[in-house]
Amino acid sequence: MSAVPSVSRRGLLTALGAGAVGAGLAAAGTAVASADPDGGGRDAVAFEGEHQAGIATDVQSHLHFAAFDVVAADREELAGLLRDWTAAARDLVAGRPVGEGGATGGSPLAPPADTGEAVGLPAARLTLTVGFGPSLFDDRYGLAERRPEALVELPAFRGDALDPARCGGDLAVQACADDPQVAVHAIRTLSRIAAGRAAVRWAQLGYGRAATVDPSAPTPRNLFGFKDGTANPSGTDAATLDEHVWVAGEDAAAPAQAWMTGGSYLVARRIAMHVETWDRSSLGEQEQVIGRTKGEGAPLGGRREHDAFDPASLPASSHVRLAHPSRHGGAQMLRRGYNYTDGADGLGHLDAGLFFLAYQRDVRRAFVPVQRLLADDDALSEYLRHTGSGVWAVPPGVGRGGWWGEGLLA
C-alpha cells in the first residue's frame, strides 16, 4: 500500500476527464502531488498525532460505525491486520484511493484494489478511530495482563433492552466524514482488508451530528427536537480534555497497561427513541422532562442557552439536572453522537434514535455512574430504549511510521 502514488481521488477524476486515461496517471499523480502533497486538500484531517483523530476533531456530519469480531489465528495475524488497516487509513483520510492501482489503474484481470465508490469525492474530513473491546483481552491473544483496569464491561442498567447482535465487538472503528459515502467507503474498505482476520459483527449509520465540540457553533438538536450537549467540552480546551478525556500515565494500574496513555475510553449506546409518544406530549411537558426550553435551549428559568444555572433549580427528574457534572463529582464526557433512523419497527413506527458516542478518561467515573442515575430517575427514560452497547479502549494516536495498537501488540 505504501507504494501507491500520491494521487488524490479528485486529481484522478480531473486527469481522466482531461482525456489522460491510463498513460496519464503517473503524470496526474505528479502534478497533484506538487500542488497538494497530501493529495486530499484542505479538507483532509491529519492522521498522525498524540491522540487519535475523531475524538477532539470538530464533529463531522456523518457516521459509519462498525464493531468487528477478530478471527485471526494468533497475535501476529492480529498485528498484521492492524498494520494493514493503518496503511489503508493513511490513504483513506488523505482522500487517496487505497491499494496498488486504486480503483481503475490495476490489471484488468484482477479485482480493483479500491472499491471505487469514493472516486471523485473529497477527503471530507474523514477520521478513522479504532478501539479495543474487553473481549479482545481474553485468552486468544495473550493480552489478559495488558487489559487496562478501566476497561470494564458495562453493568446492566435499569430498562436496558440490549440486542446481543448490536453489542460488543473485539474491535470498533468509528468513521466520521462530511460525506456519508466517504465514511461508508472507509468501513467497507477496512472490512474487505480484514477478510479472514476479522469480520463485521454489527454496524451503525448516523446521518446527523447530535453533538459539537466547537462551543462557537450552534448546538445541534436530537430527534426530540431539543439542543443536546450544550455543556460538551471544547475540542480545543486542552486542560479539560486532559482532565476528563485523555488517559494519563498515572492512570495505568500496572506497567503492562501503560500503552493506553494518551488514549481514551469509548462508550457507544444505540438509544432508540419513542418519537411517536414524545411527539404527543405537550411542549410544557417536554421542557419539564428535559429541563431546558425547546426553542432557545435555555435552562428553565434562564434566558439564553449558555446562561449559568443551579441544577437544583430544575425539575427533580429532569434530564439536564440528573446528567449535570455537579451530580457526578464533576465528571465530564466528550460526546459526539449521531441521530439515526433504521427503517421501521414493524408496528407502524420509525426505528429512530440517538447513536450515543462518548469518550472519557475512565468509564467507572463517568458513563457508568451517570447512566445508572439516568436509568433510575430520568423522566426521559420513559421515551428511550437502549438497544445496543459497547465499550472500547481507544489507544493513543499514531506517530510517523507507526500503526494502530503497536503499544499493545508490538
Place this chain on the structure above:
Amino acid sequence: MRIRALAPILLLPALALAGCGSLVESTEPAAGSGASDDGAVAVTATDEACEVASTDLPNGLTTFAITNGGSQVTEVYVYAGERIVTEKENIGPGTSYELTVDLTAGDYEVACKPGMVGDGIRSAISVTGEGSPLDATEQAAVDGYRAFVQERADATVPLVQQLRDAVAAGDRAGAQALYAPSRVPWETVEPVAESFGDLDPRMDAREADLTEGEDLTGWHRLEKALWTGEDLAAVVPVADQLLLDVGELAQRVPNAALTPTSIGNGAKELLDEVATGKITGEEEAFSHTDLVDFQANVDGARAALDALRPIVEASDPELVASLDTEFAAVQAALDPYRSGAGFVSYDTVGEDGRRDLARAVDGLSEPLSRLGAAAGGA
C-alpha cells in the same frame, strides 16, 4: 447455478470480458479473416439463413458473436459430426449473444435453428493450426485441469444413471440417498459447465432462478419431487433429460474454453457459489444437503489452485501461501459437520455455525479473487 450472473457477462463485448470473472473470456481472440475488430466471428441468424462471417478459423479460443435478425426465437449449435460442441438456446428476435469455445483443428458445423426445431441451417467451418499461445507451464496447467474436469464429468454419468433408475423405480428413499452424491462431481467443476451456454440452467436451475413461463428442470426439480412427496412417475422424463445432459457435458469438456486466468476465475466463482447459495441454504432448499455441495465447491477450487500452482508460485508466491492457509481454515470450519460419508443436514446448522462458515469463506474468497490475474501473469 448462476443464470442471472452469467447472462449479462456473456452479453458484454468480447474485450470487456478480459476483466470479468467469466470462464468465457476472450483475451486471445480468433484472428481469422472475417473476424470482427474484437476477434469474434459474427453469426447472423435470420428465419431463412445462418451466415457465418468466417468459415476458415485458426485453432484456439473462438468467440461466436450471434445476432438474431429473424422474427423467430432461434438457437445456435456448434457440432463436430453429430457431437454437440456448444449451444445456445432461446436467442430472441433482435438480440445478441456471445459463445466462446476452444476449437482444436478439424471440421465443424454451425447450425441456426429458427423456431428452435429441426436440424437447422448449417454452415461448415474448418479449423486449422497447431500449437497454442500458451507457454509450456501454462499449457500443462490447462491440460491438467482439463483432465480433472473430464474425469469429474465422466464420473457424473453413472451416478445420475443410478439416480434416474431409482426415480423410475419409484424408490424414494433410494433416490434421496443418491441425490446429493450424484451432484458432487458436478459441483466441483460447475464453472466449466456454465461456460457452455445452456447446460447449467437446464441441469441446475433453482426455482427462484426462473421467471414466469420457465419450467423447473434438472436436479432441483428432482429434489423438489423427492422431498415434497410428489409422485415420482411425473419426474421420470426430467431424470431422463438430466442423464442426457450429463452425458453431453462429458462430451463437451474437450472444447471447454480454458486458460490459466479462466481456471483461476472459476475457482473464485465456486466460492461465490458457496457464499451466495450454500451458506444461505438456498441451493438445496428441500434436501438441505448444502454442505455436500459446499465441500465439492471447495474441492473444485482447490483443484484449480493445484493446477495453477506452478504458474502462481512463480508470479505471486505470497498469494499461494495465503490461499493454502485459507483453504485449510475453510476445511477446518467444515469438518465438524461431517456425518457418515457426507454431512449433517444444513437445517440443523444454527445461525452461529452459519456465521462462522461465512467468515471462513470470506477469508478464502478475498485472496482467491486475485488468483485469475496472478495465473494470467498480471
